Amino acid sequence: MPSTDTTETARERILDTAESLFAQRGFDGVTVRQITSAARCNLAAVNYHFGNKKSLYLEVFRSRWVPRAKRLQAHFRANLADQASMRPDAAAVARSLAHTFLAGPMTDEERQRHHQLMSREMGRPTEAFQMVAEDVIRPFFKELAELLRPALPKTVDQEGLSLNLLSILALVLYFNFAREAVTRITGRKYDKAFKDRLVDHIVTFVRNGLGCERMQGEEVT
Amino acid sequence: MPSTDTTETARERILDTAESLFAQRGFDGVTVRQITSAARCNLAAVNYHFGNKKSLYLEVFRSRWVPRAKRLQAHFRANLADQASMRPDAAAVARSLAHTFLAGPMTDEERQRHHQLMSREMGRPTEAFQMVAEDVIRPFFKELAELLRPALPKTVDQEGLSLNLLSILALVLYFNFAREAVTRITGRKYDKAFKDRLVDHIVTFVRNGLGCERMQGEEVT
DNA sequence: TTGACAATAAAACAAATGTTTGATACAAAC
DNA sequence: GTTTGTATCAAACATTTGTTTTATTGTCAA
Numbered sequence: 001m002p003s004t005d006t007t008e009t010a011r012e013r014i015l016d017t018a019e020s021l022f023a024q025r026g027f028d029g030v031t032v033r034q035i036t037s038a039a040r041c042n043l044a045a046v047n048y049h050f051g052n053k054k055s056l057y058l059e060v061f062r063s064r065w066v067p068r069a070k071r072l073q074a075h076f077r078a079n080l081a082d083q084a085s086m087r088p089d090a091a092a093v094a095r096s097l098a099h100t101f102l103a104g105p106m107t108d109e110e111r112q113r114h115h116q117l118m119s120r121e122m123g124r125p126t127e128a129f130q131m132v133a134e135d136v137i138r139p140f141f142k143e144l145a146e147l148l149r150p151a152l153p154k155t156v157d158q159e160g161l162s163l164n165l166l167s168i169l170a171l172v173l174y175f176n177f178a179r180e181a182v183t184r185i186t187g188r189k190y191d192k193a194f195k196d197r198l199v200d201h202i203v204t205f206v207r208n209g210l211g212c213e214r215m216q217g218e219e220v221t
Numbered sequence: 222m223p224s225t226d227t228t229e230t231a232r233e234r235i236l237d238t239a240e241s242l243f244a245q246r247g248f249d250g251v252t253v254r255q256i257t258s259a260a261r262c263n264l265a266a267v268n269y270h271f272g273n274k275k276s277l278y279l280e281v282f283r284s285r286w287v288p289r290a291k292r293l294q295a296h297f298r299a300n301l302a303d304q305a306s307m308r309p310d311a312a313a314v315a316r317s318l319a320h321t322f323l324a325g326p327m328t329d330e331e332r333q334r335h336h337q338l339m340s341r342e343m344g345r346p347t348e349a350f351q352m353v354a355e356d357v358i359r360p361f362f363k364e365l366a367e368l369l370r371p372a373l374p375k376t377v378d379q380e381g382l383s384l385n386l387l388s389i390l391a392l393v394l395y396f397n398f399a400r401e402a403v404t405r406i407t408g409r410k411y412d413k414a415f416k417d418r419l420v421d422h423i424v425t426f427v428r429n430g431l432g433c434e435r436m437q438g439e440e441v442t
Numbered sequence: 443t444t445g446a447c448a449a450t451a452a453a454a455c456a457a458a459t460g461t462t463t464g465a466t467a468c469a470a471a472c
Numbered sequence: 473g474t475t476t477g478t479a480t481c482a483a484a485c486a487t488t489t490g491t492t493t494t495a496t497t498g499t500c501a502a
Binding site: 024025026028029116119120121122125129133137138141159160162164166167171174175177178181184185186188198201208 | 359
């Protein structure tokens with residue numbers, strides 16, 4: 001639950017509450033009344049401050065999601081510069097990526113919210129996705145590609161690189177999006193041990209994937 | 222779109238249409254009116270045949286999702302027996318898994334529906350997930366674990382195995398769940414070439430992951 | 443004090459939504 | 473032919489939901 005102090009303005013409380021609820025239940029799964037009552041303000045406040053429900057949803061991405069994504073990218077660059085001063089190798093990039101997304105500068109609840117929102121947008125893109133893809137995701141992908149190109153063996157093509165980056169994203173998003181289900185299936189809680197292990201797991205995957213992807217081909221019926 | 226012949230009974234048409242719409246937009250994103258009008262039947266038909274909307278949703282899983290999941294498991298076993306007569310190695314299991322989930326006995330649209338439904342349930346489990354987890358997913362996980370145990374090096378523990386199986390599941394689900402977004406970000410359509418490459422990619426990941434997961438540990442701040 | 447403006451509140455509104463009702467058609471059984 | 477049970481239909485019902493309206497409060501400047 002977001003902090004709903006009375007010190008915050010109602011507008012801010014609505015944004016926090018809305019982000020949390022939209023992340024948990026999706027746009028259609030949340031009512032304006034649920035948002036305003038959880039934010040302890042009047043029903044009309046949403047329409048007063050944001051015009052309508054859909055605009056509130058977009059504003060959550062503009063004023064909450066995007067800034068956090070940029071903070072994450074900054075953390076990634078700092079972390080990478082820390083461990084690999086000049087030309088980073090593929091393993092270093094993978095490690096910084098995994099660390100940023102899975103252990104980076106967020107509380108665990110914030111990370112879950114962040115990735116749940118993105119997961120929902122990837123499942124059913126709206127205007128919010130358009131904005132986020134152009135302003136945040138695509139530039140970051142390009143940055144990573146240029147960072148990695150000189151570090152990769154020639155056997156790895158552009159497509160292989162894309163697939164691996166997408167797979168990191170997919171795993172990070174999914175292991176956050178599907179926490180409850182993963183816990184139910186495996187019986188494993190999202191404690192520090194499990195999350196550390198997840199980082200290891202993803203780092204290894206990306207490193208192997210980046211370095212030596214091709215195998216002998218797949219042609220079973 | 223599901224086949225909405227008039228030869229099918231209304232009940233069947235409702236189930237097909239409902240599965241498709243629930244997969245695309247989720248339970249809250251679909252109205253009973255949308256379902257019945259797409260299935261070309263009366264509004265009251267849903268309540269007549271299924272009691273209420275929620276029961277219809279559960280029935281979609283019971284009479285559509287679960288049988289298809291069992292067909293997939295059968296396909297996996299047959300495919301594995303085909304390529305590895307006695308004791309399958311880890312790579313063979315990985316190959317059969319990827320092939321079953323990504324190219325197996327379904328049309329592409331059916332596969333997308335299947336995995337989208339599961340993705341939504343993993344993001345926000347309902348009664349349907351409980352049923353599916355107990356009756357289908359957990360037994361299959363156990364089967365895979367027992368199949369793999371003798372084929373794995375001793376360095377791989379139970380947790381590593383679980384993580385890799387979950388990761389296959391996550392990648393398969395995600396690359397189906399998020400097709401539209403993946404296409405928008407990468408500019409790549411889900412044509413045969415891309416899907417073949419995905420199979421390769423996942424097979425390699427799992428094989429590497431299963432065989433040699435541990436690396437030198439991750440302790441960047 | 444007065445006037446202007448931003449914020450909040452309660453109430454009302456119109457449309458959408460899940461569900462129920464009562465009538466009708468139709469086929470099979472007696 | 474009558475009855476019985478299933479399926480379909482149009483219409484209505486009761487809530488829920490997003491949005492609007494109107495009034496009130498508090499604050500700051502003139």
